[in-house]
Amino acid sequence: MILIFHEAIHTPDTFSYLHANIYRSPGYVIFVKLFQVVFKDYFDFFTVGFQLLFGLFATHLVLTKVSKALNLHIISEFIFLAILIFPFFAPLYIANNICSEGLSYPLYLLFIAFTADFFTDYNQNSFRLLSATFILLALTRGQFIVLPIIIAVIYIIKIKKLALRRYHLKNIGLLFLIPVLIILMDKSYHKLKDGLFVSTPFTNICLSGAAFYVSDASDIESIENKDDKIIFKDCYGFLEENNWLLSSKKRDSYTEYYKHFHNNLGNICNYTVHDRGTEYYLNQGFDIREARVGIENSSGDIVKVLIKNNFSKWIKLYYSNLVHGFKSELLMFFILLVFIFSGIKFLFSRNNYMLYLFLFSSLILSNALIVALAGHSIMRYLFYNYSLFFLILIILLKLLKHEKKA
Numbered sequence: 001m002i003l004i005f006h007e008a009i010h011t012p013d014t015f016s017y018l019h020a021n022i023y024r025s026p027g028y029v030i031f032v033k034l035f036q037v038v039f040k041d042y043f044d045f046f047t048v049g050f051q052l053l054f055g056l057f058a059t060h061l062v063l064t065k066v067s068k069a070l071n072l073h074i075i076s077e078f079i080f081l082a083i084l085i086f087p088f089f090a091p092l093y094i095a096n097n098i099c100s101e102g103l104s105y106p107l108y109l110l111f112i113a114f115t116a117d118f119f120t121d122y123n124q125n126s127f128r129l130l131s132a133t134f135i136l137l138a139l140t141r142g143q144f145i146v147l148p149i150i151i152a153v154i155y156i157i158k159i160k161k162l163a164l165r166r167y168h169l170k171n172i173g174l175l176f177l178i179p180v181l182i183i184l185m186d187k188s189y190h191k192l193k194d195g196l197f198v199s200t201p202f203t204n205i206c207l208s209g210a211a212f213y214v215s216d217a218s219d220i221e222s223i224e225n226k227d228d229k230i231i232f233k234d235c236y237g238f239l240e241e242n243n244w245l246l247s248s249k250k251r252d253s254y255t256e257y258y259k260h261f262h263n264n265l266g267n268i269c270n271y272t273v274h275d276r277g278t279e280y281y282l283n284q285g286f287d288i289r290e291a292r293v294g295i296e297n298s299s300g301d302i303v304k305v306l307i308k309n310n311f312s313k314w315i316k317l318y319y320s321n322l323v324h325g326f327k328s329e330l331l332m333f334f335i336l337l338v339f340i341f342s343g344i345k346f347l348f349s350r351n352n353y354m355l356y357l358f359l360f361s362s363l364i365l366s367n368a369l370i371v372a373l374a375g376h377s378i379m380r381y382l383f384y385n386y387s388l389f390f391l392i393l394i395i396l397l398k399l400l401k402h403e404k405k406a
Helices: 012-018 026-070 074-088 101-121 124-140 147-164 166-194 203-213 217-222 226-241 254-283 288-309 311-326 329-347 352-374 379-405
Strands: none
Touching (some): 026 074, 026 124, 026 166, 026 379, 074 101, 074 379, 101 147, 101 352, 124 147, 124 166, 147 166, 147 329, 147 352, 203 254, 203 352, 217 226, 226 254, 226 288, 254 288, 288 311, 329 379, 352 379
16 A cells, blocks of 8 residues: 555656657557556556556465475565565565566566476466466566576476477477567567567667777777778767776776776666767668667677677676676575586486476576676666575575485
């Protein structure tokens, strides 16, 4: 009741969804457009109300399904619940914020709930719900595009030789095909709305942040396309002028270089590469949608050159970005060890605890790796992982307790 009467939060991202900008994925755009048409002047209230109720329903379902699968103690359930509802309050306010997290977080929780349900008895209805939920999730936030691959791999390991049976083979094949289906759906949406059969732009522009940050003026010699050369020269000069490059100042460590990058990523990606690149293509006679796609494509070509030429600096920055997301190297290596340990054990064991250790550590690592690659590691992109850290700890304690009894 407190949250539903809390005012809706509008940010610059909100307006890009409300205006259905080409660089926004279809999921949340269609959702807010539908609510605008239906609820008109009461749009804010009903959007917040729906996001809150949908989120709490997903929280209830994942709590129920996971608690049953892991046989959680009542105290563990309360702690798990507290972590699950944390994103609804400050500083994230995901239900009150008119932004994609209002849908993507509940869909992510439902994805986990239906996955747990499916791995319990391979019920086809659970598989359908799992697939449908994931499609909606990926069309809302593209950072989760790899999840069905993870599920397919775990599925194959769990059933082993049975994977060749028609029932299982059909499901596994579909899991591998879903990412392709999502890309086609995304492109078809833009063809209908924008007249361009393209994937949602901004992926390459996001990747360009770190690539431009570690770049050198001499990299222009490795760029072949004329437009790309002009864009790189213009952006590099602007970044150099504003001291937004790694080379702008000598620092003591890559942690310090990362902090500088972290604080200026928006300036590098949005204010420089995106805005100046879009302006360049507008001056070439492109319309606004074509210009945004043009700089997205140019960014992709430029990024490949910059990463290749400056790989040592880029990979060090990427590692610092990854560590920042985990808050410490210790926690990052702990999750990596859990992933390796559970993966090996899962290959030779029917223990469901190993399945969930491997699943949860895979979800955490995949999200962290993608976020660190495409931007900076901030809470807004990584809060999905928080409850999974707790579940991993609980499973390890259960395994340790079992070993002591044995």
